[in-house]
Amino acid sequence: MRIYTGRSSLMEPAMIRVLRRGMEAGEKDHIVVVPKQLTLQTERMLLSALALKGSFRLLVLSPERLCGRIFEAAGQPEGARVDERGRVMLVRAAVRSVDDRLVLYHGASARRGFAERCARQLELIRQAGLTPDRLFACACQAEGMLRMKLDDLGIILEAYESLLEGRYQDGETEFAEAVDRAGDAGFLRDACVLFYGFDLAPPSLHRLMAAVAAACPDTHVFLPLANDESARDFDTYLPLKGCLERLTVAARRADVWPERVMVEADGPSDDHRLSLGAPRQAPELARLSGELFAFPVSPSPSPKAPTRVQAVTLRDPMEECRFAAALCRRLAMKNDWRWNDMLILCRDIDGYRQPLKEAFRAYGVPLFLSASRAASRHPLAESLTDALRLAEAAPRTEDALALLRAGYMPLERDEANRLANFIEKYALKPWALLRPLRRGNEAEREALEPVRARFAAPISALKQRMQRARTLKDQLTAVYGFLEDIDAADQLRDRLNALAAVGLMEQAGEEGQVFNRIVGALDQMAELMGDRPLPVAELRQTLTESLDAAIIKPLPQSGDAVYAQTTDRITAQRVKALLILGETDQPGTDTDGLLNPAQTQQFSRLARAWLGSDGMELSRMRRFYLKTAVEMAGEYLCVSAPLSALDGGAQHPGALLALVKGVFPALSVRGGISDDTGVQWMLRGAPAAAAASAARSLGALDEGEPAEAWDTAALAGLMQVSPAPQDADVCRALAQIDMALRRGESADALNPETARALYGALRRQSISRLEQYARCPFAYFTRYGLKPERIEPFQLNVQDEGTFFHNAVHEFLLASMEDLNRLDGDEAGRRMDGIADRLLDTMEAEGPLGDSAVALAERRRLKATARTCAAVLAGHMQGSRFAPAALETDFGTEDGVARLTVNAVTGECTLEGRIDRIDEWAEGGYLRVIDYKRGGKPLALDEVWHGLSLQLPVYLAAALKKRGEQSAGVYYFGLDEGIMAIQSTDPGEVEQARLDHFRLTGLAPDDLALLEAQSPNFQQVLNVKVNTGGTLRKGTLATDANGFQALMNRTLKKAGEHLDGIRAGQVNVAPSQFRQQNACQYCDWRDICQFDERLDGRKGE
Template identity: 25%
Template sequence: MSLRFIYGRAGCGKSTFCLDQIRNKIEKNTDNKLILLVPEQFSFQAEKDLLDSIGERALYKAEVLSFKRMSNKILDQVGGSAHKRMNDAGKNMLIYKVLDETSDKLKFFYKASKQQGFVDILSELITEFKKYNVTPNVINESLSKIEDLELKNKLEDISSIYEGFQGYLEPGYLDAEDELTILSRKLDESDYFNDVEIWIDEFTTFTPQQYSIIEKLLQKAKRVNVSLNSDMLNGYNDVDNTDVFSITKVTEKKLLNIIERSGVGYEKPIDLNKEACPRFCESKELRHIEKHFFSFPYKYYNLPVEKLRMYKALNTYDEVEKVARSIVAEIRDKDYRFKDIAVVCREIESYERIVSVIFKEYNIPFFLDKKRDVTDNPLVVLITSAFDVFIKNWSYESVFRYLKTGIVKIQREDIDLLENYVLAYGIRGFHWVNDEFWRFGFDKDKEISVSDIEKLNKINEIKDMVREPLLKLQSSIKDDNSIFNICSNLYEFLNEIGALDTIEEWSEKFSKAGDQEKSDEYGQITDIVIQVLDQMVEIMGREKVKLDKFVTILNVGFEKHKMGLIPISLDEVLVGDIGRVKSHEVKSLYIIGVNDGVFPGSSREEGILSDFDRNMLKDYGIELAADTKTQAFEEQFLVYTSLSLSKEYIMLTYPMADFEGKALRPSIIISRMKKLFPKLVEESDIIKVNEDNFEYIVSPQPTFNNLISTLRRNFEGEETEKIWSEVYYWYKDKEQWKDKMSSVFKGLKYNNLVEKADESKIKALYMKPFNFDVSRIEKYAECPFAYYVQYGLKARDRKIYEFSAPDIGSFMHEVIDKFSDRVKEENLSFRELDIDWSKRAIDELVEETIEEKNAILKSSAKYKYMAGRMKRIISKSIMVISEHIKRSSFDPIANELKFGLGHKDLKPIEIFLPSGEKVTLQGRIDRVDGMGLDDKVYIRIIDYKTGNKEFSLSDVYYGLQLQLLVYLEAILENADKFVESNALPGAILYFRIDDPIVKARRGLEEKDIENLILKKLKMRGLLLADAKVVKEMDNGIDGYSLIIPARMNKDGSLGKSSAITLEQFDILREYVKETLVRLCDEMLSGNISISPIKKDKYTSCSYCKFSAICQFDSTVKGNKYENINKKTDEEALELIYKAVSDRLLIEAKGGNDDGRN
């Protein structure tokens, strides 16, 4: 019985020495069993190394064990394995149960216990306690000694939860972390390790559980060899934490304490540092890194650098693509195999997706050494969403999340048909549960067409296919909500809908398609689901729970369950976390993501127990895992072992920006390497100068991508390298690439310009007689193509049962219009509105309007609140309208006036195009006010807006704001219907419908607050520059008006205002007519160009629904914005005046012009 250390720096051959010793023992026909003990994650590689080194004889004499395998073997031999084993998922579910039962009694963690993720934190802490032999009793015994109140409260809560957890385990369950504790006890009963020789390899440190087992092994085995990655042995001396090998020296000291305590012998250590380091015999650079990276002062490597490369990438995509190109080059040029290469990083989660995409594109076989989450697997999604259907009352989201897993045997087009129908009519809840025939969208009294009946029959057929198995499941768990019953019926449900058969079929399909990784994933998921359900039943099967709590527990189980996959080939690039990669057979190593704070990693969060807590517990004899300070030293050791992994070659890479474009800094490792290797040239493709084009000629798809970039440069007149000509002809001659090459050339010539549409077809599309809405013509001015798609092709969004912003505007317009009508009907006046009467009338009109065609506003609490909010806004707006009229001499003449073909209110506005076509304009005017003065009647047009609409003469000039002036024209042309005297323009104004929040100091009187509201809702627009008329619009104007965009000077003259003269109004009216002629002529002549406007930061693409259709891209040749250079009112008026004058001059000379600069 003895201990022997085998020590040496990284790469000195410790593992090889262990294997050689085992082989020598076998060759000498030793009678002793030979055991190689390694970490669990390295056991597969260790078995392979043993077979490669010794051959099949190893199977009979030697054995590879991990602590977990050892536990299974010994417990099977001497007993103790009869307990039901609880996996991590079961553990988390049990902790959730205990937490749910005890949360109200917790002092320190009451709030935290309600937070998502707290179960995981507790699970990790309990695992740590068990690894370090800290039981609830140990915690409770320490409580009387602890004076710090916060730590005491923490430990009391933790102990309560821990005791509850252990209490549920004791009747017959075994936590995975308890296995080593039981193993340590059971080793006394076993003779399996008597007189064996053991080699413990690849460990850096051990947990107290493992030390306890090693102590038992030392007392039984003939000899225990322990390999240590260290420059020297430290003995019983104190360990310097700054020493990069401090971790292994602490391990050495603890093992020496064990043999001293146990009376076990100590053999002369094997010092492999004396020998030439075999791993780096092919690379002086890597040997220099291993020996001098952590040495001070630096020893510079002044030779040319060949076996070390460094790459600065633009972003992670560029970084991984560089690695892929380099791997292909190594396979091609260095006679490497894929298994000789490893790609590692500190945070594999941030790289796994992009590595998978790029490596597949480069035809690089790889194994991603990472356990997969199962929560996104379709089977798990189907289960959780099926229960969500019941919990969320058959909500749209839950039903179609369930259907879109692809597992339910309903055709996708049928699901789409049903989805569109459900969305259009907001179907949920009892409509699914009741045995009713859905016929939403059709009046009961109206006859339905044959095609509509067929469609409804199809929809109802699909609906029944969806609901019947779900209703059966819901019914089966309604009266018995025990976990056992829910789990049992869930399993029956999965079988009934064929879910498990479908998963098996998918696994086979993936296997046949060559995607073995996916095949393995689907091959495991059914067992995982059954394991989680079994654990639920075993832990709490008799308990009755509400369905939402059942789903929470289920999710806790699924979230903790990780799916492990094994390599599908022996020849694959290993991709994984730095801490999990074993050094054997790695000839070429790529360390990616070498960024500041990533590698070496920054200090991790302290967790439930802070560093202060851990150090205090250590003083009381409770040792736990390392604090964050010690973890920082461990990270330094990880840097050392990582840089020492490869035999021949290392490439360090780091991106300058993350996926979102946020800047990243290089790690200290990069700067240190540059100091160690002064002749190391950092590579980068950020600025490509004298690049090796041969590097970009790799596997077909990525080379094709690079060829496209080269062809584009050539197409734009840039000189390209001759080698790409050969590449081009290679693809051109390959049948399978001909279509793609053709598409490339089409793409290079593509300019995304839309040809002018055939005039006759356009006219047929818009149909005579041409009757255009003026607001739509403004949209044409913003982008002809968007107008064409929306109003020509009549593209529509999918109909959804919702009350959108346009619906809100229409609703409030309608109620205000009805209110205005009621005021007239009851011979009342806006000047003398009674507040109480107004509120009652608004309440009635809102309810009436909801009943007529807005029943959605009663369909949910959200919409009921919206209805109440709109009612308040309408009330406030009507009070403000009333106040405007009280303060003015203008009276409402009419409201909701319609003009255009088919409307009797006003005769339509007609415009005649150069082509001879006649266009009629239509619209709806919210309110017209009039005021008599000096034998004239001044007209005021009011347009209600729910948004903050500003009037701009600049926009009028560009044809973007014509509506108010067209409304004015419609009234002036029909003035004889309303007034007897000569009608003149008085104002065109926007009124904002709103109930604004105003900021005000305390102590303001009610009148002052009302004035603040009036100021906030001041009308915007254009006034007639006549002081008398302006005063009639605001009788009390003194300085700046609270209700109109005007200011009156002290001398009674009009100050700075949004006002123009009568002549300017006439010019504006004339210009608007010309603009309408121009726009309508362009529209009907077939101009459907993709030419969106850009005005300051706004573009007409900003909220456009049709961007996926036009695919406008300002970087593509031919695609450019129509830049709208904002004009001042004075500049706009001058340009408008000039345009009208020029047109009149041209007409006088018999010419033609478009009327706009």
């Protein structure tokens, strides 16, 4: 065995030289063994480097495939082979079988993810060759939490190996059997075997390498380990030094005496030294490769900033990915590079998956993401687990909704959405979906019953088969029957073909894998789990954990593409450009087993074996991977970091940017919060990307902001885009922008006749409708013209609460008409309790309140709030000369000559509505109007002036015209809990704050006598304050009779203008914008108009 050591950049050329010489020297077969994820990449690299179109003498194998070749030549071991899915199943079964003996992990088998993590920990233990007895011995020497963990792991390992014994082969057993049989594999004796691309190989792989070397004298191992232990950066290579030592020990135990060959960039060559010459690398990159993670660092003496090394900070990961795509496009065009000459590394490759896809698609750059995901996250696997949940004894509504929306049930998308809306609207329980519909009106039931039946049929069949199942095999057959009932295989094939037809080959490849992963998991369950049937919940959890361990990998396409992978993996192929994304100071994941790094370190010391990386080794390996990547880059390097995460949280650049700047002090970090000119020009370098930025830039122009040079150039370039097929997406985007910019011209109005057909003649109109039009004409058109149906979940909502409080206060006042002005707070609360109980009983029996624990808590809250409101109402009326004169008073056409009308330009209209309460001082001839509000904001006179707030002035006008008295004010009374944020703990101050909180807000009269008539303590009842001189304090909303009249006149005038606009057919998307508030903020119809203040040419008014 020859072990070649040297820096990472030298390992590839060293391996190619050995391979070339061997293939030129004779007819031996050459077997290159690489990690599984590098097989295809290495095969392509070797064919290119050796100028071969193919060769029967050259094989690239993973260690697992090498074991398979050994078994083919030397005999198959006993026992069925199990993969990661089967391993997790067996570990789960082992944990369950010894659960009563476990201490720390007792009951852990019920936790999702435990079996997978435990399987990973047992894998490390078995790779080190430890037995249960060795584990128990280590536990005796350990203390605290580690002792309990090792004791439990020893018990689990004993049970797991008992399940394996003589029946199954997992990865470690397979390696051990291959080690035993390697000497009998004849093909090894006459072959040349090269192990390449491995860094921290586990002990089991070292034993396999040694066994192969014992059988094959021509064995070579390439290990990326710097030879000079005095090098300033050698600390980074310490984990690889330990790996070399462990490999040497394993080889000597197999009677193999390894020979170390040091690979260097310069110097003479001999039997123990191989000189290859320095790899081609730009001088700046060569300097960075040597100085990165070196101590002490030797900064570049050049006063000039490097041109081949860049550092950038961007706003967020999305902008970072757009920058990466634009940079790849620019480098390819400028240097005539192929896409696969560029590599992207990202620590959080899963988190960056979607931003990378979207950004590279926008810039027209092909991308291959080497990021796998668990099969359990595929919609088909989720559909299967949701269906199994529905077959359990206590299914959940959210599982039914998830199954509906996954897209695999025999329903059209529109049908699934309509049935989902029906479920939410009527709060259907899952079991109700398996029977004919009973809720809803006849038309709804008639339309949706066939849809429900098709949805329920596969679930009912699954449930019945599971109930009839007598063995686990019967249960698994029932599960497979469900997949057949929904035509899962055909649906996946159709999706695969559709994705492939539009060029999404990576996603198509994933669709092609998932069915095999699911069926494979079912087969292994049948093989491994025995005959005893499982509870449905346990079967579902076992299947889910098995699919968690089953990986769906994207398959590399034959076409040219930029490659993207995680930074936590060795970079084995040279590239011209390297982009490292997401380099923030966020910590990485330390372990996926059951022991933390500190416990791993202590366990390794006790066992005198390598059992995974401890914290220090993990840190060194992260540095090693980054250093390896930089060494493999030949022409250009860019390191970037986002200033905020995908969720908006602040991020800070990581140590790598600081280290790069330490090597190149003159380097300037580009980007940041302020616009970097070069970055902005590059981000608009592709038509699709320029089209996306055009929306923002045109919106800024419409606001009067000056255009930036890069935006002007991008817009000019977009004018030249032709309607060619390759630019179809860009043309569609431009058309959408054009429509948005012209929205103020093209979609402003309906024909008045059309408006009349939609709304009628509008001889009567409510105030709430007019206020809706004032907020946004399009919202009015949507709600009262188009009339879309809103699906409200069948649960307590704001409207239900408002109705309850209005009814409760109404009944309380009716019951208290005789003594309200003398009623104390305690009696008012008791009276309200009886009223509230009666109303809440009705809501519980007939409405959405229900009888759950949450509903009982809501009941207590509603009742307490009603009690508080009653006490406050009574307090407001004590000593008042006013008394309630009318409750829930309607006004409108039934008032005859006293009705309130608006004389609009387009014709007269009667205003109608309902006034919550009118209080009257009969002797004085005054009345006041009070409207109840559940939350909301106080009366704002500027909003009244602009016609945005009409309700209170119109109510006052209607009451005065109806009753013929004078105004004593118009007010809001807040119906809430009276919860306030206050620092004081003084009871008097708290009580005063509570009284202030419940004061009536609105417009009061400026007559002190009239204010005192409303309450002797009017400053505590009304939102008014009096100076010591007896005058109203500045800022108090108060006026005289003329002011009230002017307010009402202005309101009626604005109401007439709104009516004219409605009758004229105005439907423009013009949300009101007032005092930094936009009507879109709480609009129910925002998704329909899709108004964007950055995009739309016409803003709200």
